[in-house]
Amino acid sequence: MDIPRPHPLVIVKLGSTFEALRARQGGDFEHWIADGLGAHALPLLVIDPRRGDALPDPAGVSGVVVTGSHAMVSHREPWSEATAAWLAKLVARDTPVLGICYGHQLLAHALGGEAGDHPQGAEVGTVTVTLGEAAATDPLLQGLPAQFPAHAVHWQSALRLPEGAVLLAGNEHEPVHAFRAGRNAWGVQFHPEFDADAMRGYIEMLAGELASMGADAAAMRERVVDTGAAASLLGRFARIVETHQGA
Template sequence: MSAPTRTVSILKMGFAEPELLAKYGDYVDMVRRKLPASEQATAQIIDPSAGSPLPDPRSIDRLIITGSSSMVTDPTPTDLQAFNWLEDVLDAERPVLGLCYGHQMLGHVLGGKVGPLPGGPEIGVADVSLNAADDPLFSACAPHQRVAVIHWQTILHLPPGAHVLGSGKRDPHQAIRFAKNVWGVQFHPEFSRAVMIDYVEACADEFAKLGQDQKTAATEMAAWPEDQTHIIARFATLRA
């Protein structure tokens, strides 16, 4: 008997900036490119902004939530609709992986507190230490990772039952297991080096406000070996 076919659904919570969209596609495209080749064509895109009804949560095999330039603490009516729908997905015990905004969205929906990252936004490369030897999703990762980050907010207080799997110097909540088969990462495993180099270049004003050296960040970004966690591909094939 063959194994059941699984479909990855991608919840689109934001749009890439126009200059990035033209070069690299939207956030959902970046996520889809990180899926196994066999999963890319069948991935289901769920776009609350399109106005279509959200699917029955019980029909979801596994869900990935994208990043967004919006703030979880300032949701639109469409965002709130997606928040409520996500609660139903979680109640149905479907596997979920949140990326950046999606990570914060999970923290918020599950009862944690999201707010501005102390010290201002984190943009560029971050060193993350993982303590996840027993975790089914992260155990295959090396304990030290260099990851791509660009975020203004973070999960300040974890929701009940959540466990930290990965922490960084600026943000102690870089990787969280919120519940069985529910994870979030503050970093961006879907972003390529080229995408992040463009982000670093576009954030000159932010680096100036923070008193940080943009050239150093650009040099680190150019040397970044891209995502080594392979979290998106592994989540898509994880036995849940």
């Protein structure tokens, strides 16, 4: 008797990091995410709609992680809009979805919310994320500290959440650092896949732009810390996907 192979956990690659940082860190967003997911029983599939990769049939997917990107959701690139429509189908099926940064904003947009430029500008560096009351019973975030450090690099945000979405975390600059839509779809504005070296690398690569904004890149580098609680979300999500696949 043949045992059916489990459906893959898909990483949708919608962007790439800086070439110098990719070489230094030994990989790109999808590699950092795969490392963070940890050991799991599901096959892993990486697709890149930007280069024309076909988005798989939603019925054949166990879960999805959508990466960050240096693009902007508000530019409505064809590959981005096609991915948004696909994400809406996954959420309708209760397939577990985790959108990170660009993926977070795209998920909000896909479900009827709005993504666009943050009215107060960029948020870059290690920031403090504060959980909301709803996080206490959320399958992904429950049990995390009430406040924890996380790495962030974003100019755009989820400006308006989809109808029925649950706000889970934020901070003074970014009120929507995490939300849940339906039972199994999450967006996080921060980067659980970044380690401290990746965050310092981003500050270094953006030093000129940060200086033009009046920010002190050297001081920002000094404030970078490890973000274990934020990083744990990838492994937590992998467990949710495994449980859902086995249900």
